Amino acid sequence: xxxxxxxxxxxxxxxxxxxxxxxxxxxxxxxxxxxxxxxxxxxxxxxxxxxxxxxxxxxxxxxxxxxxxxxxxxxxxxxxxxxxxxxxxxxxxxxxxxxxxxxxxxxxxxxxxxxxxxxxxxxxxxxxxxxxxxxxxxxxxxxxxxxxxxxxxxxxxxxxxxxxxxxxxxxxxxxxxxxxxxxxxxxxxxxxxxxxxxxxxxxxxxxxxxxxxxxxxxxxxxxxxxxxxxxxxxxxxxxxxxxxxxxxxxxxxxxxxxxxxxxxxxxxxxxxxxxxxxxxxxxxxxxxxxxxxxxxxxxxxxxxxxxxxxxxxxxxxxxxxxxxxxxxxxxxxxxxxxxxxxxxxxxxxxxxxxxxxxxxxxxxxxxxxxxxxxxxxxxxxxxxxxxxxxxxxxxx
Ligand SMILES: *Cc1c(COP(=O)(O)O)cnc(C)c1O
Numbered sequence: 001x002x003x004x005x006x007x008x009x010x011x012x013x014x015x016x017x018x019x020x021x022x023x024x025x026x027x028x029x030x031x032x033x034x035x036x037x038x039x040x041x042x043x044x045x046x047x048x049x050x051x052x053x054x055x056x057x058x059x060x061x062x063x064x065x066x067x068x069x070x071x072x073x074x075x076x077x078x079x080x081x082x083x084x085x086x087x088x089x090x091x092x093x094x095x096x097x098x099x100x101x102x103x104x105x106x107x108x109x110x111x112x113x114x115x116x117x118x119x120x121x122x123x124x125x126x127x128x129x130x131x132x133x134x135x136x137x138x139x140x141x142x143x144x145x146x147x148x149x150x151x152x153x154x155x156x157x158x159x160x161x162x163x164x165x166x167x168x169x170x171x172x173x174x175x176x177x178x179x180x181x182x183x184x185x186x187x188x189x190x191x192x193x194x195x196x197x198x199x200x201x202x203x204x205x206x207x208x209x210x211x212x213x214x215x216x217x218x219x220x221x222x223x224x225x226x227x228x229x230x231x232x233x234x235x236x237x238x239x240x241x242x243x244x245x246x247x248x249x250x251x252x253x254x255x256x257x258x259x260x261x262x263x264x265x266x267x268x269x270x271x272x273x274x275x276x277x278x279x280x281x282x283x284x285x286x287x288x289x290x291x292x293x294x295x296x297x298x299x300x301x302x303x304x305x306x307x308x309x310x311x312x313x314x315x316x317x318x319x320x321x322x323x324x325x326x327x328x329x330x331x332x333x334x335x336x337x338x339x340x341x342x343x344x345x346x347x348x349x350x351x352x353x354x355x356x357x358x359x360x361x362x363x364x365x366x367x368x369x370x371x372x373x374x375x376x377x378x379x380x381x382x383x384x385x386x387x388x389x390x391x392x393x394x395x396x
Pocket of ligand 1: 062063064065088089091092134160162163183184185186196197198
């Protein structure tokens with residue numbers, strides 16, 4: 001029997017049903033000819049601000065630039081330290097280093113994959129200016145303890161919510177809890193655009209003003225520069241197209257959560273877990289000591305939007321071959337997409353050789369154990385079953 005192919009992501013399946021509306025948006029922009037900022041961008045900004053419950057939403061050129069702009073608006077630069085998790089997408093750390101500030105890598109929680117407040121607390125020095133919690137794979141970092149640390153030490157908080165548009169912590173939208181929230185419209189994100197794009201959110205009027213000025217080379221009025229900014233603008237065409245998808249984002253997240261629930265139930269027999277209490281994350285499932293497969297879980301305070309469904313296949317430090325590499329091969333051979341997010345933590349990246357060594361054993365463990373499988377909203381029941389069958393076969 002030939003198995004059903006399952007790509008890691010199927011953008012056409014998501015965009016095709018909206019083709020007529022997307023073409024109409026394109027035609028509208030072609031007609032009015034305002035290609036930079038303008039009404040298309042302000043319309044998307046208002047809609048996104050309302051959706052998230054943020055006072056200000058600022059359309060920017062990418063999620064990476066949202067991070068850069070947030071750090072610039074907070075005057076972070078040489079001599080400053082910014083703490084971020086070692087386990088994330090590169091942009092989180094790259095933005096800090098590009099401004100001449102020092103990224104300081106904290107370890108993460110093995111249950112929710114996010115910044116561990118205990119690790120953060122140990123890394124604070126008089127030079128620490130900000131924290132960047134990342135809401136990795138669509139689930140919130142433990143914000144209450146992180147905000148408490150930030151308050152105690154006078155630190156700014158920039159949420160990297162690139163993978164978490166529409167996700168929430170105790171019912172509050174991610175990206176609206178810290179000083180800034182940074183989102184990405186990269187096509188593979190939950191609210192994916194048609195090229196690069198991003199969004200910066202804040203509830204602070206002065207910070208919003210400053211970020212808007214920095215977005216256009218620091219000029220206000222035009223050609224008068226009190227600040228050195230850059231070109232961080234979102235294209236009008238991109239805004240118009242993303243505006244078509246925005247009203248559907250909750251439906252996409254709902255479908256992803258359905259897929260996650262299906263996987264969790266179907267794969268549960270392969271992954272024995274015991275109830276546990278994470279010091280910061282609260283009630284969780286602790287993997288059995290001899291577990292060969294650990295399933296991702298939603299912590300009770302979180303609304304998870306499942307940007308990724310990430311398995312863990314435990315492996316000792318000195319493993320000759322990593323079980324997750326074997327599973328990846330097994331799935332790929334059956335035409336099933338699977339990807340490693342992320343294989344190398346920041347503190348072991350060559351470009352950060354110049355920094356003092358960091359202690360991040362959980363990040364190192366995750367880097368050798370994780371494998372993400374297809375979770376996109378348009379997966380068909382046959383495709384989900386094909387994934388479950390192939391994973392089950394691997395562990396048989
Ligand atoms: C995608 C991503 C970014 C960067 O977003 P781009 O729009 O690709 O620049 C930043 N942080 C995280 C965690 C991401 O997943």
